[in-house]
Amino acid sequence: MSDIFPKWTNKLPAMVIVGGMIVGGVVTAGVTYYMTPKYARVGYTPVQPVAFSHAIHADQLGLDCRYCHNGVEKSWYSNVPAASTCMNCHNQVLKDDPKLALVRESAATGKPIPWVQIHKTPDFVYFNHSVHVNRGVSCVHCHGPVNKMDEVRHSKSLGMAFCLECHRDPAAKIRPNDQVFNLDWQAPEGFAQKEGAKLVKDWNVHPGESCSVCHR
């Protein structure tokens, strides 16, 4: 028989098992590391057609998020403002600046500004902005400190683990409704245990962890 199966084949089963474990381990590690939202999207900072700075508008000038994203409290998505909203001020401020040429053109002709969408969840995720911002979940929880960003950067993973973190313990992240759009608000010591838990109770917040809460 040794003519057909050389001696080393005795170790073949062990090699297959060990080799399989190594390949499987590397593939699993690679997929987890490179193909989850954390890797795929966090850090995404596309170049926008108009160099709009949230840091200048929201932080320095103190504009409320809702001055521009005015539909966020009523709509499932947070709207990109119409160019006419920009022109409320920019019909006077930097009125002839070439950086704003696209905005002026858009306001005059209705041609959309080709903004690049940064934050995207999969199409089978039905995230509703209004229900979150009306119940004490701030923009900053999912979008990071946008008010400090000159260029918006995808800063949180927005993967399912990220959502569940809050859905399992809403009191830890909830805040009073009048602080939702104040991105610099810091919960005082012990807020989550006392006031946070009370808000969850008073507002009847049941985020739910079943599939159909977010997936249809």
Next chain:
Amino acid sequence: MRYFFAFLLGVALLALTVFGIAGRRGTDFRKPPLEIFNDMVRQAKLRPQVPNSFFADGRSSQHLVAGTVAQRIGDQGNDTWQGTAQNTGMVPGTTNFVATIPVPVTTALLDRGRERYNISCLPCHGATGDGNGITKKIGAMAVVAPLVDAAGKNAIIIPDGQVFRIISDGKAPNMQGYAANIEINDRWAIVAYVRALQRARFATLDEVPAAERATLK
């Protein structure tokens, strides 16, 4: 055995190559994230405000048909848009502004008005309506009309309906209309709050509740 070690080396090299090329997790990048097998992740359906080839103008969010009226507004006993002071700020059938706010003025309306005022009006008109908002402070806007100037001045004596129309249509030459940004009932709430600001501007110390007086000193 030799083959096995060669295989191990191969796997290690492959892993090194992958990590070497793609191992930039956590750093910023400009190009859109790579999506492999994304047929469920990006479905062929309309999402708002993105390019879409279904409609001729290439947008997913279509403009409203001209003359569209929100269904729940205008139920003041008169079915037409123009026939309702709440929608137009005008006395129906005339070109006169309504003198007073045509919705019930409640504490809730005033609170709503304060919130909406602080979002949309405060940047220019300032927190107290004195016209010293941030845009004036940084010298971005030359002229911002104060809302609480002096008793008898324009902003105070004009009827509520006209304040509503100015919020909706703007005021030449500098202020643009906010009809697209602020809902009708919110505009009335802002009118109410502006009236409160104006009233507060000319209040005397005697009108402040005794308990609060000390805090003003």
